Amino acid sequence: MKSNIDLNRCKGLVFVFLILFCGLNLNSQEHSWGIEVRQKMGFLAAHRGTIAHVPNRIGMPFELVWYRKPAGNKQWHTTYRFPEHGITLFHGSVGNDSILGKFTGIYGFVQIPIIRPTAHFRLDWQFGSGLGFTPKIYDPITNPKNIAIGSHINGMMCLGIYSKYYFGRNKVSLGLDITHFSNGAFGVPNLGINMPYLSVSYARNIGKIKVNERKIPLNEKYRNWNLGATAIFMVKETYNDNPKKYPVYGLNLHARKVFRPKVGMEVSLDLISKQAIKAYFPEIPKTQWQIFQMGIFAAYILPLDHFHFVFGMGAYIKDKFKPEDPVYHKIGMRYQFNNGLIAQWVLKTHFGRADYLETGIGYSFPIRKKNK
Numbered sequence: 060m061k062s063n064i065d066l067n068r069c070k071g072l073v074f075v076f077l078i079l080f081c082g083l084n085l086n087s088q089e090h091s092w093g094i095e096v097r098q099k100m101g102f103l104a105a106h107r108g109t110i111a112h113v114p115n116r117i118g119m120p121f122e123l124v125w126y127r128k129p130a131g132n133k134q135w136h137t138t139y140r141f142p143e144h145g146i147t148l149f150h151g152s153v154g155n156d157s158i159l160g161k162f163t164g165i166y167g168f169v170q171i172p173i174i175r176p177t178a179h180f181r182l183d184w185q186f187g188s189g190l191g192f193t194p195k196i197y198d199p200i201t202n203p204k205n206i207a208i209g210s211h212i213n214g215m216m217c218l219g220i221y222s223k224y225y226f227g228r229n230k231v232s233l234g235l236d237i238t239h240f241s242n243g244a245f246g247v248p249n250l251g252i253n254m255p256y257l258s259v260s261y262a263r264n265i266g267k268i269k270v271n272e273r274k275i276p277l278n279e280k281y282r283n284w285n286l287g288a289t290a291i292f293m294v295k296e297t298y299n300d301n302p303k304k305y306p307v308y309g310l311n312l313h314a315r316k317v318f319r320p321k322v323g324m325e326v327s328l329d330l331i332s333k334q335a336i337k338a339y340f341p342e343i344p345k346t347q348w349q350i351f352q353m354g355i356f357a358a359y360i361l362p363l364d365h366f367h368f369v370f371g372m373g374a375y376i377k378d379k380f381k382p383e384d385p386v387y388h389k390i391g392m393r394y395q396f397n398n399g400l401i402a403q404w405v406l407k408t409h410f411g412r413a414d415y416l417e418t419g420i421g422y423s424f425p426i427r428k429k430n431k
Contacts, residue, residue: 092145093264095124095230101238101256103154110207110250113155118254120151120162124262126170135363138320142363144169147187149215153240153254158205160195162240164215169363179225186368187217188392188404191240197248209246209296214406214416215239216390219256230262243406243416244295247302251413284316289401289421295414297338305334307415315360315423323360329353329373333415339382353377358389367393369405384409391417399424 098121103114126145129136136142149164166189175181191213197205219236236258241251291309296302313327329352336350358371374386391405401421407414 091264092125092127092266093228093230093262095122095126095232095260095262097122097124097232097234097258097260099151099236099256099258101154101254103159104237104253104255112204113158113207115155115157116152118152118154118256120149120153120256122150122258122260123148124260126262127266133364134320139363140172140175142169142171143183147189147217149191149238153238153252158195158202159208159252160193162191162193164191164240165189166215166217168217170221173220181223181225183221183223185217185219185221185234185236187215189215191215193240206248207250207252208240208242209248210242213240213242216406221258228264230264232258232260232262234258234260241406241413243293243413245416247296249296249413251411253411283425284314285423285425286314287399287401287421287423288312289403289419291417291419293415293418295333295335297335303338305337307334308332309417309419311356311417311419311421313423317360317362321361323362323367325356325358325360325369325371327356327358327373329356336380336382339380343380345380349379351377354387356387356389365395365397367395369393369403383412383414387414389417395423 099119101118103118105111105114124145124147126143128141128143131137131141144167146165146167149162149166151161153159153162166187168185168187170183170185173182173184192211193208193213194211195202195205196211197203197209216239217236219234221232221234223230223232234257236256238254238256239251242249289311291307291311293307294304295307296304309332310330311327312330313325315323315325317323331352331354332347333350333352337345352375354373354375356371356373358369361368369389369391371389372386373389378385386409388408388410389405391403393401393403393405395401399422401423403417403419403421405417407417
């Protein structure tokens with residue numbers, strides 16, 4: 060019964076992961092592809108003193124990777140020097156099998172070259188996101204020490220760097236990454252898991268194509284400022300003796316611009332109605348206007364055609380009860396459709412502590428420049 064409940068709680072995560080996976084794969088119609096096997100070794104980073112008791116062993120997970128290289132038929136293919144992207148299956152330990160269980164995960168990723176001094180060597184930066192599952196979660200009777208994970212299904216992110224050496228159709232790699240599991244405060248406790256990993260891998264290219272090296276100019280519509288709004292909805296659970304789920308409603312009013320193929324920025328006004336604030340000092344009566352929060356936010360955008368990665372920080376300018384820190388952070392992804400619609404999945408945090416997931420639908424339109 061509890062597993063069914065957790066599955067229902069995470070329908071939004073499943074939907075957004077499908078958007079992510081489709082977004083990575085819709086941008087390239089031709090490709091070379093291959094299979095990679097990766098062995099990882101790492102430890103659980105106790106980012107809060109309250110989970111210092113959890114790590115008790117080295118984590119040794121295994122990953123199976125399907126990847127492909129774009130053919131050069133999109134502007135971002137040549138701009139980012141033909142980044143590999145694909146999907147990874149993850150399985151193994153995250154530092155304590157008896158309390159946390161072994162995690163199984165699946166995530167989409169993109170690996171962008173940083174340097175390529177020779178034809179045989181390159182250093183890549185990776186961003187990946189998807190879903191993870193564990194059979195062991197917090198239970199006040201059977202598993203009270205697991206205060207890191209409160210749901211079977213969790214969001215998964217992987218940030219890393221990989222040094223690669225190519226020989227023929229083969230590739231070996233040495234990598235360093237941090238893998239994160241969290242449910243975005245869908246269910247508590249939710250301190251999350253952060254695993255720094257060292258990895259070694261072997262890959263074999265199977266498909267082969269003729270690469271188009273011709274540079275394609277940046278789409279003209281991205282050169283202008285874009286104005287728009289995104290409606291946000293999510294559910295957040297509170298930390299107290301009787302955990303309860305509260306809705307979160309939000310509206311982001313934004314201005315965005317891509318200055319160059321690899322550089323974009325946005326500024327926004329965040330309007331937030333987080334009903335969970337009612338549980339903060341519940342003896343104090345609160346009106347909807349009093350729990351209403353307002354923040355200003357700025358972010359760096361890494362554009363891959365329609366698909367954007369977002370990294371930024373904001374500060375509250377209206378926050379009467381101050382249930383969290385005065386500043387917040389966001390990391391996530393967004394897909395911009397040709398008709399102006401936006402689908403996004405962005406994790407909002409306070410210094411590594413998840414607040415909620417901003418799953419939203421919006422609309423954006425360019426500001427036309429007047430002809431002189």
